[in-house]
Amino acid sequence: MAGNTGASTSVILRLEMHKELVTFGQIATAIGDRGGDIVAIDVSGATKTTTIRDITVHVSDSGMTDAIVDKLRSLPGVKVINVSDQTFLVHLGGKIEMNPKMPIKNRDDLSRVYTPGVARVCMAIHDDPSKAYQLTIKRNTVAVVSDGTAVLGLGNIGPEAAMPVMEGKAMLFKQMAGVDAFPICLDTQDTEEIIRTVKAIAPAFGGINLEDISSPRCFEIEQRLIEELDIPVFHDDQHGTAVVLLAGLLNAVKVVRKRLEDCKVVVCGIGAAGIACTKMLLAAGVTNIVGVDRAGAIVRGETYANEAWQWYAEHTNPHGLRGKLSDVIEGADVFIGLSGPKVLSVEDVKRMAADPIVFAMANPTPEITPEEAEPYVRVMATGRSDYPNQINNVLCFPGIFRGALDCRASRINEAMKLAAAKAIASVVREDELNEYYIIPSVFNHNVVELVREAVIQAAIDSGVARRGRRGDKGHGEV
Numbered sequence: 144m145a146g147n148t149g150a151s152t153s154v155i156l157r158l159e160m161h162k163e164l165v166t167f168g169q170i171a172t173a174i175g176d177r178g179g180d181i182v183a184i185d186v187s188g189a190t191k192t193t194t195i196r197d198i199t200v201h202v203s204d205s206g207m208t209d210a211i212v213d214k215l216r217s218l219p220g221v222k223v224i225n226v227s228d229q230t231f232l233v234h235l236g237g238k239i240e241m242n243p244k245m246p247i248k249n250r251d252d253l254s255r256v257y258t259p260g261v262a263r264v265c266m267a268i269h270d271d272p273s274k275a276y277q278l279t280i281k282r283n284t285v286a287v288v289s290d291g292t293a294v295l296g297l298g299n300i301g302p303e304a305a306m307p308v309m310e311g312k313a314m315l316f317k318q319m320a321g322v323d324a325f326p327i328c329l330d331t332q333d334t335e336e337i338i339r340t341v342k343a344i345a346p347a348f349g350g351i352n353l354e355d356i357s358s359p360r361c362f363e364i365e366q367r368l369i370e371e372l373d374i375p376v377f378h379d380d381q382h383g384t385a386v387v388l389l390a391g392l393l394n395a396v397k398v399v400r401k402r403l404e405d406c407k408v409v410v411c412g413i414g415a416a417g418i419a420c421t422k423m424l425l426a427a428g429v430t431n432i433v434g435v436d437r438a439g440a441i442v443r444g445e446t447y448a449n450e451a452w453q454w455y456a457e458h459t460n461p462h463g464l465r466g467k468l469s470d471v472i473e474g475a476d477v478f479i480g481l482s483g484p485k486v487l488s489v490e491d492v493k494r495m496a497a498d499p500i501v502f503a504m505a506n507p508t509p510e511i512t513p514e515e516a517e518p519y520v521r522v523m524a525t526g527r528s529d530y531p532n533q534i535n536n537v538l539c540f541p542g543i544f545r546g547a548l549d550c551r552a553s554r555i556n557e558a559m560k561l562a563a564a565k566a567i568a569s570v571v572r573e574d575e576l577n578e579y580y581i582i583p584s585v586f587n588h589n590v591v592e593l594v595r596e597a598v599i600q601a602a603i604d605s606g607v608a609r610r611g612r613r614g615d616k617g618h619g620e621v
């Protein structure tokens with residue numbers, strides 16, 4: 144697999160070096176021997192006998208950092224003054240802030256934006272609640288709501304620990320699509336309380352993006368909110384993931400010259416994302432899908448207490464395969480991982496059909512690393528930013544909400560999701576398509592615009608748009 148160093152973060156090591164006791168060469172060797180990749184060196188101070196250097200090093204994990212620092216501390220003439228982790232640095236004080244659109248410079252301004260002037264605006268909305276879309280932040284604002292129960296693949300880590308992910312989603316909404324998004328992490332895991340709380344905060348928002356809420360509670364929470372609110376409610380881990388997965392797979396099967404309909408697809412991790420991806424694949428015409436969770440394959444004809452799994456058993460695994468992942472992977476054309484780290488072995492990949500497609504999408508650690516899989520796969524994708532072929536819902540949620548907000552859609556329906564998937568796939572031109580480029584980069588500016596266009600058209604055609612294409616002039620104008 145080209146282009147990956149395995150480095151997932153970088154640290155800056157501030158070292159004081161005694162000139163007569165140690166050379167930079169010794170330091171570089173100590174770092175390099177432990178797998179660190181030096182990418183920058185700055186001199187930040189010097190005396191006659193010492194220099195202070197800031198050395199930026201790419202490392203694959205915190206264990207590598209510890210090994211490097213331990214070795215440097217053991218070298219005569221080296222003092223480790225500070226170790227700063229770039230990833231933690233960008234999180235200091237959080238990643239987003241709120242900014243007013245105009246300064247309040249005098250009493251005149253004050254009486255317009257606040258009392259007494261604001262009262263007239265409040266009463267205009269009271270008389271006609273739809274004016275909230277013109278006169279408040281509602282029309283361009285989405286709540287990113289989590290209860291912290293299925294944060295990436297980290298599991299139930301709680302609402303405070305979920306915040307960095309939700310802040311990240313909010314940043315992406317703004318940077319990619321101009322949507323103002325607020326991270327809201329709830330200190331409850333009770334289905335009814337989550338539904339009640341989201342409904343209670345909904346008046347301020349034009350849409351609700353549910354995030355990292357574990358299955359099966361996420362299904363009822365989303366369904367009830369869709370029924371009870373008149374703004375789009377979208378569980379990103381289900382539908383955002385399914386949209387991007389389909390986009391990637393539509394292009395991957397072109398590379399290996401197979402038809403989606405003929406493929407045997409094994410989905411590992413039958414949770415929020417796994418179930419939604421399966422539904423999307425069934426809708427796209429795939430018939431031979433086998434789902435596997437911790438206890439093994441979900442088997443047609445068996446009874447499951449989990450309602451979502453019961454549905455799964457009735458709609459998948461047409462040949463009634465039983466057993467572990469390593470049993471059902473035999474002859475599979477496609478593996479889709481939405482479970483956890485290191486679930487798929489090299490031996491499993493070797494037993495797949497010719498030209499296997501492996502989408503190991505668990506975050507942050509995929510089901511198999513591209514390095515391990517590379518000799519045996521034809522097309523490899525992960526959910527991560529540091530490998531080629533990033534299948535991640537970030538390719539979907541900014542554009543799909545941009546479109547839904549701009550046409551004031553009452554919901555995000557199947558037609559809009561399918562349109563979004565095809566739009567994402569279409570960004571990669573036929574002459575560009577190859578094993579390492581089946582899905583556009585997150586930074587490809589065409590993605591959001593094409594998804595937005597396709598989603599608005601699908602919303603209009605399917606009758607859920609509550610206004611035309613007014614947003615075409617730009618993001619969220621009056």
Ligand SMILES: NC(=O)C1=CN([C@@H]2O[C@H](COP(=O)(O)OP(=O)(O)OC[C@H]3O[C@@H](n4cnc5c(N)ncnc54)[C@H](O)[C@@H]3O)[C@@H](O)[C@H]2O)C=CC1
Pocket residue numbers: 293294295296297355356357358379380381384411412413414415416417435436437438480481482483486504505506507525526527534535536537
């Ligand atoms: N690349 C992307 O865009 C996305 C990736 N994901 C990743 O997919 C994974 C699942 O996310 P959700 O569906 O939201 O969580 P979830 O908690 O709803 O479902 C996870 C499912 O995986 C199963 N599982 C866990 N370890 C397993 C193992 N060793 N073998 C078989 N099954 C196993 C669990 O039992 C559960 O049913 C996470 O790692 C998450 O980061 C989720 C959404 C988007």
Ligand SMILES: CC(=O)C(=O)O
Pocket residue numbers: 294295296355379380505506526535536537
């Ligand atoms: C990407 C994402 O939403 C997740 O891994 O949960």
Ligand SMILES: [Mg+2]
Pocket residue numbers: 295354355379380
């Ligand atoms: Mg998520």
